[in-house]
Amino acid sequence: MRKKEYVLFLAMVLTLGLLAACNGADEDADTDAGEDAAVDEENGDEGEEDGEAAGEPQEGGEIIVGMQGDPNDLHSAYAADTQSTDVTRMIHAAVTTHNADMEMAPELAVDMPEVSDDGLTYTIELHDDVYFHDGEQLTADDVVFTYEVFMDEDYTGPRTTPFERVESVEATGEHEVTIELSEPDASLESSALTYEIMPEHILGDVPADEQEEHEFSTSEAVVGAGPFSLEEWDYGTSLTLEAHEDYHLDGPYLDAVTLRIAEDANALLAMLQAGEVDHANIRPQDVETANAIDDVNVVAEDGYNYNYIGWNHDRPPFDDPDVRRAMTMAIDREAIIDGVLQGHAEIAHFPHHPMSWAYSDDVDEIPFDPDGAIELLEEAGFEQNDEGQMEYEGEPFSFELLTNQESHARVDWVVVVQEMLAEIGIDVQTDTMEFGAYLDRIQTPNYDFDAIAGAWSLAIYPDPEPLFHSDQYEQGQNNIKYESDAFDELAQDNRSIVDEDERAEAIQEAYGQVAEDQAYTFMYYPDVHQAHREEIQNFQMSPLSEFFKIEEWWLEE
């Protein structure tokens, strides 16, 4: 009968097991070689050099870009997750946008808006040669229409705060928009004005609360004024985008970009290895593997976010700044970066990013000093008993460090922290939870945690209020219950400060206060890595977008 086939099949199953065993060893051997390559790549910052060295951009060509998961909504007023905002940025254009240095720059506007001396009137002059994908011209009316969606009382999207101080938006010319504010708002240019402009001639008659579910927002029916137009959206598989020839700024040079959906990071990496995608975001632990692929460059950049340990100030002894400082001193962050993140991160001492104007060097860098930590704890009322345990109020001190299971790096380093604190006699239990359950436990109204390991993505406007102001405890994001009058006073209403220098000073001092008080133990700024085929020229990267300035990328013949 078909005896032979069965035996063959069986043989296959058995050999697979053997092969797999061999592979484990191979992979280890590869790692060392790969690591050196990774270091070179980063020092050389090759992505940028390529573009400059190769000269004039060439038109044409197509690339396939890997993306983790479908976007959810392509309407700028409703897009909130990364995939959605990344794709929205390719399809639509906004009045202002950010550049690679995290500074604001005009896109639809000819220049940055003109602001009146009292900070209440913004005048925006738009380019007069902007066209939507369907050929209609983009005018001041489209801008007014879009912003009014956010301000509509039926609007239920997540973005009302950026517009809360906008009194009126008016078209004061075919290509001129005037915005009146009720109070000065320094964040306007980097928040409200960065939401992409939607076409009034298509959505004008759709009520604000129906736009989210409109086919415009959820299918290839979308029309924008951005560098690419969406031709096909095969849900769960791919999105096909074509160049918008009339785009008013440089590019796009590529004829088409296909976004290929992969369900997880492993699948994405395999696609990159098999040459099925030309570009992908990769995790720090995959850098070596990606570097080992022929013709693939890995580019690293500081992520615009930081990891932290948040201490619950509502639970003694974490209400004592000295205890929190001692915890920081007992944790060897350098070792965690080297051991867990393979060096792909930088120690954080401050609640915002070094690239931002909110950053201040004038901050006390807490060194790794376990002995100092013990001393500090003893001053704060701890006592070391005969077995080396730290006792607080007569009991051996112990607390729970909680994190979410989706972040592999954090899941790994909480255990390292556990060991480091055990060194100074503090017992830590670690726990990981699924993200939704984790949030439920740490947010209002539960606040049921001793300490959490988490991360914050940062916004361009570095408002310190949402995370640390004492008003933000009951309902907001200050779930650690940080309370500092000095901070509250400094941070209070920083958006209203019209003078730039004065504002920067207030915010830097406010953040400085948070660092001084060690509201969190700031862990590190992780690098983000992208891998792309060598043929892609003028590759650019920004921590806020996966396909940054993709309209300016081009392919070498």
Add this chain to the structure above:
Amino acid sequence: MTTYIIRRILMTIPILIGISIISFGIMQFAPGEPTALDLDPQISPEDREEQLDAMGLNDPIPVQYVRWAGNILQGELGTSFITNRDVGSMIWERMPNTLVLMISSTIMTMVIAIPIGIISAMRQYSVRDYIFTFGSFVGVSIPNFWLGLMLIMFLSVQFGWFPVGGVSTLGGDFEILDRLHHLFLPALVLATADMAQMTRYTRTSMLEVKNQDYIRTARAKGFKERRVIYKHGLRNALMPLITMFGLLLPTFIGGSVIVEQIFTWPGIGQLFIDSTFQRDYPVIMALTMFGAGLVVIGNLIADILYAIADPRIEY
């Protein structure tokens, strides 16, 4: 028979209502909510609260249930909280992918497992039997995800024989060979565990039948061995397998979760995972009810097949 089927169908109604109440309740008690996941300090708590209001999630759970049930009865599956698209069309567009995957892996299972099981049973304690037995234990023990990752790693990445994932080549027209090329690995992985299990069931079942009087009688009548085994033996041995097949039907939605995830196969299982992690209640409920429906139908079909396979069974 007809009255029996009608009675069975009527009985499914209270069962489905019960399932819907329980799953709705469990889902609501699970921690987390759809808006909490947009963790962004720039989104104010008031906005979040307003979104929950708009989704109707701030109403008491019984009110939410009645509203949901009312919509279902009118054939409205609702709109996804996350993708803002119609839940019905989200499921509908993924259904063909899952069906293709499940049907081909089921066929693969049957074609390979049943003959192996029979051979094993007929030559009990032979070398061949031991090899097959060993093989099926290996098959049962290999975790799906591991086998999938290994196959991708060697056959796709190293040798480039198969695509890494997806249902077809991007941008290409419909081509049956291309589809089969993409289908082979996920279907194989999915079939492995079932195959091993099915082999064991067939073997056991065959062993039991083998020593029955009617087999001996058939042999005594001088029938050819092949006829004895396949006509008289297998037919009876198949009875328990039918039950198993009925139970397989609901795995059409659940069983492929991991495989779909690994092979980036845009099917129902993937949708289920995504919507669960995003707390996309309308999608979760629709899929749960769909799964419940399949269990009920699967059992019904199994019962009907009994009657066909064994005319002595009467209802």
